[in-house]
Amino acid sequence: MTVGLRLDEAAWGLLHQAIDLYQGNPRAVGQLRNQVARLEQPLRIAVAGPWRSGKSTVLNALMGEEVAPVERADGVFTWYEDGPAPRATAYPAGQPPQELTVVKSATGLRVDLGWDTGDVRDIVVQWPTRALRQVTLIDTPALPGDVEQGRMPLVERVLRDSDAVLYLTRDGRDSDLRMLEAGRDGAVGQAAPINVIMVLSRADETGGGRIDGLLSARQLARRHYRDPRVSAVSVNVVACSGMLGLAGRMLGESDFAALATLASVPRAELDAHLISAERFLRGELPVRLETEVRGALLDRFGIFGVRLAATLVRSGFDSRVKLSAELIRRSGLTELRESVTRCFIDRRDTLKARSALAAVETLLRAEPTRGSDELVGAVEQILAGAHEFRELRLLVALRNTRLGFDVELADEAQRLIGGNGVGLAARLGVEHEATTQRLWEVAADAQWRWRDRAEDPLLPLAQRRAAQVVARSCEGMIAELVAGGR
Structure with a gap:
């Protein structure tokens, strides 16, 4: 929550400033107008990873139905979005879109291209399901095993076309980290590495297939999260067996x-x-x-x-119901879906604003023109004041470690920074129908207590910095109440 102009509002304004700046460049203006349109569209989440990382299985598990992969679509970006009826459309390069035959089954659908996919870059699959009402899921081609010579075109497209990424890996090795580090170019990438969740997929294979292998995978995920190199490129690390989760669902x-x-x-x-x-x-x-x-x-x-x-x-x-629920829980799918909800869906405006900032920064640096330096400075100024980014990183840190806070304090901090919902009532833990006066009293009390904690020299530095973020969130709520935002 930003004190002053909200991040999505700031990004919208910056996009229109950039459109004015590049009026003489129709291609650049088209790119920028596309970014403006994306602010109103569902959040785009790419499911990415190297070959045999289980991308399609995790995607199916998230939707609860077998809709991926599209047969014979290797090398193609497949977009899954909500729609009134099952439908699939291929977009060959330089040719009109072509409708594909969709065969619906008891467990999902099957789409077969029926021709060579060499000229097809994208397939859009519409599928009526609640899981896609707020997001568009993108099944991406397998990423290369390593990125040694800069960012590769495929990696760049994944980052450009999505607002958030589920990066699947078997073990989070150095090659995976180099892949994710490729996405940290520029001021936006350095300041806001909040759009990636690392998923230790195929978690059932950890520990040599032992019954306690999933527990070992979760322990590995926690160790990865505490690794500074991993936390620098992803907002969370989750272990999940997509196969087991899908089987349970x-x-x-x-x-x-x-x-x-x-x-x-x-x-x-x-x-x-x-x-x-x-x-x-x-x-x-x-x-x-x-x-x-x-x-x-x-x-x-x-x-x-x-x-x-x-x-x-x-x-x-x-019973079938009991076994289904336990398989889903043990698979890690419940934790993954919760992480996607809290880190991505609940923060969709923040992530879409981040995409807009990254797009403007990339254009300004690739095609500088008179006045572009001022806009680069505007991007950096927006990033410096983007409290939403700090909230999201603190939320995950509190869920994984509590930073030394006791349980009650950690729970309150999570709630105040939006862990239970980003609305005022949810943040303040009061009834939705609470009066403005009641909201004001609770927010002011929380702001005073957390500001006092932030300034306590006897507390560890990590706790004081966390308290600063919480206090700033309380200030934002008070500013919203003063402005009549409720």
Whole structure:
């Protein structure tokens, strides 16, 4: 929350200043007008990562339906957006858009291009689902394994076309960090690395496929988050098994019945048949389970998921509803969706404003003209006062470490900076119908207490800096009340 002009308002004004500056450059004006239009559009979230990082599986898990990938669309950006009916449109370079055949199934849809994709850069899939009402998800081509010689065109396009990025990686190695560091060019990238969540995908493979592998993956994610090099390029790190999460969301009665049949076998006896996918598929099981059923379980759950699901059924998750909920929770999908909501969707105006600032800065530096230096200075001035960026980074820090605050203080800080919602009532923890006077009293009291904490020399520096952010958020709420913003 900014004291004074809001960040999205400042970005809107800057875009129009840039349009005036580049009136003699129709191409540049077109780019800038596109950025103005994006401020009113749903938030764009790219799902990106190297080959076999599980992008399409995570995307499907987030939507709860099997809609990705589009068949034979390697190298194409596939955009998934809300629409009244299933529809897919291909955009070949230099040719009119072409409608594609969409085949709807019980679990989602299938889109087959039916021709060579060499000239197709984008496919837009419209799919009626609540998950896409506030966001557009972008399934991107596999990113290269490393970025040694500057930013590559594919990386640049991912960053340019999206407002936020879910970057999928198996382990967050140095090559992944170099890829993300490529997005920190310029003042915007340096000042606001808040548009990336690193996802340790395929978390079920951590720990050699042991039942506690997902726990190990979450511990690895926490270690990554505490790494200064990682926190410099991403706002959060989350471990998630997209396969297990999707299997949980789409668990049907027939799958549950098959898993319950397996769970009826004593664990010591069943484990010998779950050492490998081949043994499970081809071996003689102690119970009757057709080969086609075993194959379907492997396709949907993987061998780790079959082993875990059978263990959970045996442990008391003995209905489809119970097992579905536990698989989703253990997969890390719940944590990922919450992180996307808190860091991206709730902050969509901030992230779209960030995209606008980055676009203006890139144009000003690539095509300088008379007056561009003044606009570069305006970008830097907006960044210096962008309290929204500080709020978001503090929110994630409090969720992961609490910064030494006790539980009650950490919870209050999270709420005041928008962790429970960005509206005044949600931030202040009062009823939505509360009077302006009540909001004023609560905001003033919180501002006084957190300002006092920010100035306490006996507190650790990290706590004082966090308290400064919280106090500034309270000041912003008071300024909004004074201006009659409620």
